[in-house]
Amino acid sequence: MADEDPRGLSWLLAAIVAALIGGWFVVGPGADPPADPNRPLKLVLAVPASQSDEVHYRRVITRFEAEHPHIAVEFRSISGNYYQKLLIMMASGMPPDLVWMGEGFAEFASRGAFMDVGDRLERDIDTSDFLPQALQWYRINGRQLGAPFLIDVQFIIYNKKAFDEAGLPYPLDDWEYEEFLTDAQKLTVDRDGDGRVDQLGFYGQLDSSLFGAQFISNDGTHATCDTPQMLDYLQTNRDLFARYHVAPSPQQINGAGSDVYTIFRQGKAAMLRAYTWDMPFLREQCADMDWDITLNPKVRQRGQWASSAAILISSRTHHPQEAWELNRMFLSGDFQLRMCEKGGLPPNLSVARRMVAENTRKPANLRVLIKARDFLYAKPRIANVTELFRPFVDACDTVWMGTATPAQAMERAQRQINWLIERHRQRQE
Template sequence: MIRLAGMLGVILLLTGACMALEPSSTPSPEQVSITFLISGDPADEEAYRALVEQFMVEVPAVRVELLNIPGQGDFRRRLTADFAAGTPPDVFLINYRRYGPLVARNAIAPIDGYLAQSAVLRREDFYPQALEAFTWRGELMCMPQNMSSPVIYYNKDLFDAAGLPYPANDWRWEDFVTTAQALTRDWDGDGTIDQYGFGVEATLVRAAPFIWMNGGEIVDDPTAPTALTLSAPASREALAWFVDLQNSHRVVPDAVAEAAESSLSRFLHGRLAMLMESRRVVPEFRRIEAFDWDVAPLPQRKVPASILHSDGFCIAAASLHREAAWQFVEFANTRAGQSILARSGRTIPSRTDLAEDPTVLDPQARPHNTRIFLDAVPTLRTFPALATWADIESAVDAELKQAFYGQISLDDAIAAATVRSAEFFSQRE
C-alpha cells in the first residue's frame, strides 16, 4: 500500500487546478457552499450534524455539507484521493499525529491570521497543549476542537463480583497487574479464558505513556528527532512491562482471541474488565445498559505522564471559500459550538472555560469520574511534529504488535523498528 506521506506528494502539483466540491443540492445565489469531512461513528456524525445545523442557523449565508467517512483508514484514503484529484474538502477534522504530510506540502491554510483578527476567539481561551499540537514551525495551522488522554475504562459490576475495590486515582503498575490477573477468568474450566482483565491496542500511541512515566523517551530529541530510542534501558523496561501483559501475565487476549472478537466488543458485552481508550468511546458506552462502568487514570510509575489525543479543524489551502470555511471553524470553536459537541460525551473541549462546565462534568452522566481527563492535562505530551511521523509510527506499530503477541522477541522488534524508521527520520522535512 502506498504510504500516506508518499501519496500526498502530488498535492503541490495539483493544488493549482483545485476545484470546490459540488454540493448535493444547489445553494441559493446568496449562499456559499462548503464541504466538511469527518470520520466517526453514528454518534459522532449526529453531534457534528447538530453543530453544522446550528451554524447554518447562525450564518445562513454559508451552507455546510457534512461528509462522514467511517473508519480512519478509509478516511485517510479519501482525504488523500480528494487532495490528489484537486477537490479537497474546504474543512476537515484530523488528528495532530496525521496532519504532518499535508502541512509539509502547504496543503493546509494557516489560521494564525484568522485567529488574531477574530472577535469571538482568543488564543488564551484554549489549552496550550492543544494549540501546540497543531503548531508547525511556530505557526498555528488548525484549530484544536478537543483534547483527551487515554484512561482505563472499567466494568464496575465485574469488580464487584470479584470483591475488588475500584481503581484508585494513585494506583501503580503493580496494582494494575494484580487487578487484571484477578479479573481474568476461565469460568467453565475448559482451558479457554472467558473473561479477560484488560484490553489494549498493541500500538506506540498506547505504549508511549508508560515509556514516559518510566523516565524513558521515544526519540533522541523531541523537537528535532533523528532516531528512535526504544532500546534505552528505561524505554525498553516500559515496553517489556507492556508486552508482558499479554506474553507473560496473559491478562490481555492473544492474537487469535483478539482477531475473533476485539477488546472493544468484549468490553461492550461484559467479557472484559478494563479497557485502555480515549474519550471517543463514551457516546457508545453510554448506551450500555447491562452493567455499570466508570473511568480511572492510567496506573503510574516514576513520573506522571500521558499522551494528548486531539483533533483539529483544518482549512484546505486549495479551498475557494476560505473565509466561509473560517466562519464555520470559528463558530465551531466558540463556547456555544464546543458545547454542542461536548454534549455527545465524545470530547473534552479544548476551551479552558468549558472545563468545569456541567456540559463536561455532568454528575448524572457517565463516566462519573470525568475529572480525571482534566487532572491529566498537566501531564500530557505529544509525538514529534514531523511530516513523516505517521510512517515512523506505522513502522513501530508493526513490530510492536508482533512482540506483544509473542511472535518475535521485544529486542528483535525494537531493532527492526529502528531500522525501518531510519529512512523516515532522514525524510522528516
C-alpha cells in the same frame, strides 16, 4: 470493416486520447473559473460522515449563513475513507475551503495543506482558557494551523461488580502500576475450573507515554526506539499477557475491533482500555452494567494517549477571511460542548468543567478527563509519520509474537526508521 482497416481504429483511439488530453489542459487543474460577482460566495466544508454530528455542523452553518447572507456554505459529509477522498480532492485541485482533521493532521499539515491562522487566532479567540498542548499540536514549523474543538482521551473502564466479587476497592485516579498488576491478577478468574480464563483482568495494553517512550524524536530527525523506556514499555506489555496472563496480546486486542465492548459486557474482562469516542457505545451497550472510568496507572510517569479533531482552512482557499469567520464558530464553547457531550474532552477548561458538572449519565467519574489534561500525549506531528511508524509496528509484532526480544526488535526498527528518514532527507535535497 475495422478488420479491413485496423489503422482506422488506431487513429480513432489516438484522436480520442488527443481530444481528452487537450480538453484536460483547457478545463483541468490550474484553470480556475473566473469569479462571477453576481453569484454568492461559496465555502465548502468537508467532514467525515456521522449523522449525529451533522446536526451540530448544520446548526453552526445556519447561524453563519444568517450572519453572512452573501456566503453560502456547502456541507460535504464524506463517507468511507475520509482522508483518501480528501487527498484526491486536494490533488485534483479542488480542495474544500475548510476540512475536518483528526489523526491524519501531520501528513497533510507537513505538506502545506493548511493556512496559517496564528494571527487571527490570537486576535479573535481567547485562548487563555485553552489547553496549551492542544494548541501546540497544531503548530508546525512555527505556523499555527488551527485549534481543536474536541480532544479524545484514552482511559481505563472497569466493571464494578468484578471488583466487588474480588473484594477489591475501586481503582483511584492516582494508582500505580503495582496496584494495577495486583488488581489485574486478582481479577483474572477461571470460574468453572476448566483451565481456561473466563475473565481477564485487563483487556488492553499500557500506553508508551506511561514509560516516557516515543518511537521517534519530536522533530522527526531520528528514531528513538532503542531507549530503555521503550524496551521497558515492550517488556512490561509482553509480561502482561505472556508472563502474568492477565491480558490478551496487543495483536488480539487490535483484531477484536469493536468486539471489545461485547467482551466487556459479557464479563470476559474486568478492566478495558477505552477512548472517549467509545463512550456512546459503552453507554448504550453496557447500560445495564455498573461501570466507571479511571486514569492509566502511573508506571515510569503518568500519561494518557490523546488525539483531537479540528476544522482547518485549506491553504488554497480563495476566501481566507470568510473561511476564518466560519472556522472561529467551530471553536466556540457551545460547539465544543455539543460535539463532546457524547464523548470527548472540550479543549476549553471552563467548557470541560461545565460538561462534567452537567453530566448525569455514566460514567460517574467523568471528571478524570479533566485530570488527564495534565498529562496528555499525542502522536508526533512530523512529516511521513505514517510511513515511519510502520517499521516500529512491525518490530513490535515480533515482540508480541515472541520471535524477538525487545532489544532485537527495536534495534531493527531503529535501523529501518533512520534509513527512511535519511532517504526522505536525500529526496528533499
